[in-house]
Amino acid sequence: MSARPLIALTTSELRRPEDVVARPQGEPPKLEVALATLYPEAIERAGGIPVIVPLLRADAIAALLDRVDGVCLPGGPDVQPSAYGEEPHPELGPTEPRVDAVELALVKAADRRKLPILGICRGMQLLNVARGGTLHQHLPDAVGNDLQHRQPEHGCITTHHVETAPHSRLRAALGGPRLEVNSFHHQAIKTLGHDLTATAWAGDGTIEAVEQPDERLILGVQWHAEGLRAHAPLFEALIEAAAAATATPAATPRRLTGARRASRAGVSRDARRLAQAAG
Numbered sequence: 001m002s003a004r005p006l007i008a009l010t011t012s013e014l015r016r017p018e019d020v021v022a023r024p025q026g027e028p029p030k031l032e033v034a035l036a037t038l039y040p041e042a043i044e045r046a047g048g049i050p051v052i053v054p055l056l057r058a059d060a061i062a063a064l065l066d067r068v069d070g071v072c073l074p075g076g077p078d079v080q081p082s083a084y085g086e087e088p089h090p091e092l093g094p095t096e097p098r099v100d101a102v103e104l105a106l107v108k109a110a111d112r113r114k115l116p117i118l119g120i121c122r123g124m125q126l127l128n129v130a131r132g133g134t135l136h137q138h139l140p141d142a143v144g145n146d147l148q149h150r151q152p153e154h155g156c157i158t159t160h161h162v163e164t165a166p167h168s169r170l171r172a173a174l175g176g177p178r179l180e181v182n183s184f185h186h187q188a189i190k191t192l193g194h195d196l197t198a199t200a201w202a203g204d205g206t207i208e209a210v211e212q213p214d215e216r217l218i219l220g221v222q223w224h225a226e227g228l229r230a231h232a233p234l235f236e237a238l239i240e241a242a243a244a245a246t247a248t249p250a251a252t253p254r255r256l257t258g259a260r261r262a263s264r265a266g267v268s269r270d271a272r273r274l275a276q277a278a279g
Helices: 038-045 056-064 097-113 122-130 169-174 229-247 258-278
Strands: 006-010 014-015 032-034 049-053 072-073 119-120 135-137 158-164 178-183 187-191 197-202 207-211 218-221
Touching: 006 038, 006 229, 014 097, 032 038, 038 229, 049 258, 056 097, 072 097, 072 178, 072 229, 097 158, 119 122, 119 229, 122 135, 122 207, 122 218, 158 169, 158 207, 169 197, 169 207, 169 218, 169 229, 187 207, 187 229, 218 229
Parallel strands: 006 049, 006 072, 072 119, 119 218
Antiparallel strands: 014 032, 135 187, 158 178, 158 197, 197 207, 207 218
């Protein structure tokens, strides 16, 4: 039985002590990373094993990606506009520059390794910025308010539709030229990043999905697919791509880390000693 792919799942939100209510007999409030359980559950149902990633240093990011088979970037706060060379808009929401830096570095490291990537909401925006693209900091300034992109309804409820591009991975995964989606954002893609193409649009022209137009799976959607069971095939596509990349004989072997080299060296020494004893 083949091993289930390991999917690095970042934690894009931070919870500060002042935002947490202390509970009787509980630990004192402190800075925490936060992630909705819907994301790891969706990855596990699709056949993968989620590896939840906290804030990491650059050298740790490289070591992590040497061990995983794919990446999932979840939703979260606004992307800091300095990441794409702009000044903050008056309507800019909370940002986490430290989180941005970690996720931008992680995307670039994943690109060097050609790992498959699935981006959800902020995750799609972060992917676009990592590839040199820019964002609308406050979407109503660009498209008006005829379509509500930040719904008050629960995430399992769809509130508007998107049109998908023919022959796209998105349409192949979810079927049909029209999809019903949920919506929880006020930022959106303005200019596309390198090697990305738009593959879905809202009725007001907002870019709602992007892909890399080649065999490698790079897919981002603006809605929260983790909350819609009908959109589970997006996570299944990520797991399938991760499994295929792992199983390809021609794939470039991943660099062994120090721990793995030491482990293998230890096994080799033990094998030599047994051989000598047997001789």
